[in-house]
Amino acid sequence: MSDATATLTPPSREAGIPKLSVEGLTVERTLANGERIVAARDVSFDIDAGEFVCLLGPSGCGKTSILNVLAGLDRPSAGRALLDGSPIEGPGPDRAVLFQDPALFPWLSVRANVELALELIAVGGVDRRDRAQTALASVGLADVADAQPHELSAGMRQRAALARALACEPAVVLGDEPFGVLDAQTRELLQNEVQRAWMGSSGRTTFLFITHNVREAVLLADRVFVMSARPGRLLEEFRIHAPRPRDLDDVLIGRVVSEIHALLLRELERPGA
Amino acid sequence: MPCSCGSWSGPVRRVAHEVLPPLAGIAGVIVVWALVAAVTTTASIPTPLAVWDALIDGLRAGTIQEAALKTLIRLAFSFVVAVVIGAGLGVALALNEFLRRAVRPIIVALQITPFVAWVPLAIVWFGISERAVVFVTIVGAFPAMALATLQAIRQVPPLYERAGRTLGARGWTLYRRIVVPAALPGMMAGLQQAWGFAWKALMAGELIVVTAGATGLGHLLAGQEHDVTALLATLGVIVALGVAVDYLVFGQLDRRIRARRGLLPDA
Numbered sequence: 209m210s211d212a213t214a215t216l217t218p219p220s221r222e223a224g225i226p227k228l229s230v231e232g233l234t235v236e237r238t239l240a241n242g243e244r245i246v247a248a249r250d251v252s253f254d255i256d257a258g259e260f261v262c263l264l265g266p267s268g269c270g271k272t273s274i275l276n277v278l279a280g281l282d283r284p285s286a287g288r289a290l291l292d293g294s295p296i297e298g299p300g301p302d303r304a305v306l307f308q309d310p311a312l313f314p315w316l317s318v319r320a321n322v323e324l325a326l327e328l329i330a331v332g333g334v335d336r337r338d339r340a341q342t343a344l345a346s347v348g349l350a351d352v353a354d355a356q357p358h359e360l361s362a363g364m365r366q367r368a369a370l371a372r373a374l375a376c377e378p379a380v381v382l383g384d385e386p387f388g389v390l391d392a393q394t395r396e397l398l399q400n401e402v403q404r405a406w407m408g409s410s411g412r413t414t415f416l417f418i419t420h421n422v423r424e425a426v427l428l429a430d431r432v433f434v435m436s437a438r439p440g441r442l443l444e445e446f447r448i449h450a451p452r453p454r455d456l457d458d459v460l461i462g463r464v465v466s467e468i469h470a471l472l473l474r475e476l477e478r479p480g481a
Numbered sequence: 482m483p484c485s486c487g488s489w490s491g492p493v494r495r496v497a498h499e500v501l502p503p504l505a506g507i508a509g510v511i512v513v514w515a516l517v518a519a520v521t522t523t524a525s526i527p528t529p530l531a532v533w534d535a536l537i538d539g540l541r542a543g544t545i546q547e548a549a550l551k552t553l554i555r556l557a558f559s560f561v562v563a564v565v566i567g568a569g570l571g572v573a574l575a576l577n578e579f580l581r582r583a584v585r586p587i588i589v590a591l592q593i594t595p596f597v598a599w600v601p602l603a604i605v606w607f608g609i610s611e612r613a614v615v616f617v618t619i620v621g622a623f624p625a626m627a628l629a630t631l632q633a634i635r636q637v638p639p640l641y642e643r644a645g646r647t648l649g650a651r652g653w654t655l656y657r658r659i660v661v662p663a664a665l666p667g668m669m670a671g672l673q674q675a676w677g678f679a680w681k682a683l684m685a686g687e688l689i690v691v692t693a694g695a696t697g698l699g700h701l702l703a704g705q706e707h708d709v710t711a712l713l714a715t716l717g718v719i720v721a722l723g724v725a726v727d728y729l730v731f732g733q734l735d736r737r738i739r740a741r742r743g744l745l746p747d748a
Contacts, residue, residue, distance in 0.1 A: 279647055280646075280647075281643055281646065281647070298646075299643075299646040299647045299649075300647075300649060301647070301648055301649030303647065304647065304648075305643075305644070305647040307640065307643075307644065309640055311640050311641065311643075311644035313641060313644075313659065313662070313663070314741075314742040314743065314744075315662045315663070315665065315738075315741060315742055316662075324648070324658060325648045325649075328648050328649040328650050328654070328658070329648075329649055356741060356742070356743060357743075358742065358743025359743070372648075376648070376649075
């Protein structure tokens with residue numbers, strides 16, 4: 209493979225501390241019936257500053273659990289999660305999270321949602337208004353800035369959530385299947401928005417997206433981590449070298465997609481999986 | 482509405498839909514009352530017309546307006562204090578589990594206790610005074626607000642809190658900017674309940690704690706034991722005021738809050 213390389217050993221990178229890293233991370237969850245399950249077991253990876261990584265795997269493989277630990281919303285049962293080399297103690301505006309639900313606050317207009325996020329990181333007055341306007345305009349929502357979230361379509365709401373996340377210029381954007389419930393066309397539009405946003409940040413913003421959509425992962429990511437069924441372990445890492453902006457019709461993209469599909473299929477058919 | 486009103490314009494249909502049924506209900510009550518008054522000869526059941534005349538007399542003399550105004554001022558003060566105490570307590574209880582376990586049962590007990598039972602104690606503590614009446618009203622109203630606030634906060638979808646925390650909101654800011662606004666529709670129910678309780682407690686207080694020279698709708702009732710017609714006229718004013726505030730103030734506020742969030746079925 210010349211362009212798409214499957215490897216679990218990251219190639220030599222510039223000296224320095226990774227932006228995000230997890231070391232031997234095990235996450236357990238308690239189900240509603242009190243049963244404890246191991247969501248992810250002994251997962252380790254590093255993500256460099258400015259990288260776009262997608263974590264891909266069958267549902268229930270612990271992807272979300274890993275993301276929640278990195279967001280600081282959950283604690284691991286074992287192992288460590290680091291941001292710039294320091295243990296993650298809790299959530300913070302340096303790591304924006306895009307949930308599957310846009311999680312816009314329904315009592316605020318779209319604009320006020322973005323402005324609240326800016327207010328929480330102490331951006332004041334005129335600057336706050338300008339940055340909110342710019343962020344909304346960049347995702348094509350300038351016209352509906354004063355609408356309430358429930359008045360927008362599902363795709364527009366997720367775009368507003370993206371604007372709210374990006375307005376704060378976070379160092380890291382964590383996406384928990386943010387486009388999971390959208391229809392195919394809206395999904396494609398939003399993937400392009402994200403691709404543009406990542407390119408526009410020119411290496412300042414690190415993205416980690418969780419998805420079970422292979423094409424989405426290959427379209428967006430520099431590296432795709434494929435996870436096993438529960439308890440999730442890292443199976444393989446794919447490095448995508450295709451130039452951006454990428455297109456789903458690209459032959460190379462198509463080849464990597466089939467390769468990952470084949471791997472996932474083998475994993476799902478594995479006895480005991 | 483059935484299609485018989487299909488030719489009516491939108492607002493007319495809405496008014497017909499919302500206003501006609503309650504008006505029909507009131508008309509029904511008056512008809513039954515008039516029939517009962519007609520077949521009985523006892524003076525203790527006056528006719529609707531006689532009560533209407535008594536009401537007009539009371540309004541002409543200004544006694545009803547004066548009493549209603551005094552009552553509403555007392556009520557507004559007690560209600561605001563009860564809501565502030567109740568909402569504050571509700572938030573505090575939501576924040577602290579120990580406090581919640583310690584204090585919630587006490588508030589539930591207060592909620593269950595009939596507020597009239599406080600009247601004798603209020604008289605012992607504050608004498609036959611305005612303060613005794615206000616005390617009973619506050620004690621009658623704040624538990625509903627506290628419990629509704631606690632409940633509303635605990636029912637806030639965890640997603641909002643998580644989203645708020647990832648945006649950098651913590652501690653008091655998280656509560657002020659995210660949790661409490663998210664709980665507002667539920668707190669509105671508490672506000673409406675507290676209003677109902679305050680109104681009832683105030684009437685009980687005014688009726689029992691009659692100070693020399695005090696005015697109020699309850700006091701007016703207390704002085705009308707010998708005059709059934711005037712008594713019914715005052716009762717009508719009490720009912721009308723309670724319903725009007727409930728519908729015009731809290732009903733509309735609740736509607737607006739829900740409409741803004743897309744929580745109305747027709748929105």
